[in-house]
Amino acid sequence: MYLTLLPLHSLLRWLVLICLVASIICAYRGWLTKQRFSRFANFLRIMTVNVLQIQFCIGLGLYFLSPLVSYFLxxxxxxxxxxxxxxxxxxxxxxxxxxxxxxxxxxxxxxxMTDDRLKYKTMAIWFTVALLIIFSSIPWSFSPLTSRPNFRPF
Structure with a gap:
């Protein structure tokens, strides 16, 4: 199971990042241009949260199956x-x-919230903070701290 979850987790991170960046772009655009909070913006918000939660569940499974974590614990x-x-x-x-x-x-x-501009502002700020946290915590292939391949084969 570990050998299936690991590449899946690695692959799904790209979908998380794509959804998160798309949500952030939409949020800043809506906030700065004072648009109404659209169905599309709400769809992106929900999609981002759902994809992230699926990724998180897979990550939790990996955490308890990982030999590295087992050694650490x-x-x-x-x-x-x-x-x-x-x-x-x-x-x-x-x-x-x-x-x-x-x-x-x-x-x-x-x-x-009911105010559309405040919805966009909240989405922009909270999702940007989360993106920065995620970027700092992914084991990128170029990271001098801990690196992993950008794509793991199944």
Whole structure:
């Protein structure tokens, strides 16, 4: 199962990023041009949240199946001093939980609002903050800290 979830998680991150960037562009455009909050903007918001939550569930499954995380949890005193083990055992999941929380709270706030400009502003700010958190926590292929391939084959 681990060997299936890992490439799926790696592939799905691109869909998360595409949805998130599209939502942010739509939000800033709507906010700055003072548009009405459109059905399309709401669709992007919901799609982004749903794709992110699916990715998060797959990530949680990986967390409990990963040999790196298992090593980290069973050998905490040594694992905490190993960059790659610490990244996957603690840093990556912590930052992604925060990012999912930021997007979920931001989306929930939008759902309760009636002012269209405020909806766009809220979506722009909360989703941008989450995107920055996500960007800092993905193990990019070019990262000097912990790198992984941009695309993992199945």
């Amino acid at each position: 069973n050998n905490f005193k040594t694992g905490i001093h190993m960059r790659e083990i610490r990244f996957f055992g603690m840093e990556h999941i912590t930052m992604m939980v925060i990012a999912v929380g930021v997007i979920s709270v931001g989306s929930g706030k939008i759902n309760k």
